[in-house]
Amino acid sequence: MKILTLMFAFIVVIQLSACNTMRGVGKDVERSGEAIQKSTN
Numbered sequence: 001m002k003i004l005t006l007m008f009a010f011i012v013v014i015q016l017s018a019c020n021t022m023r024g025v026g027k028d029v030e031r032s033g034e035a036i037q038k039s040t041n
Contacts, residue, residue: 008035
């Protein structure tokens, strides 16, 4: 489970660094939140 969490965090960091606009950051954060919610269910 810890490996999955670390991989997810790594992917989030890469996605945030790849964003070109604040709108893109907002979408990435929203998708990350949705992924966290799905993984906890």
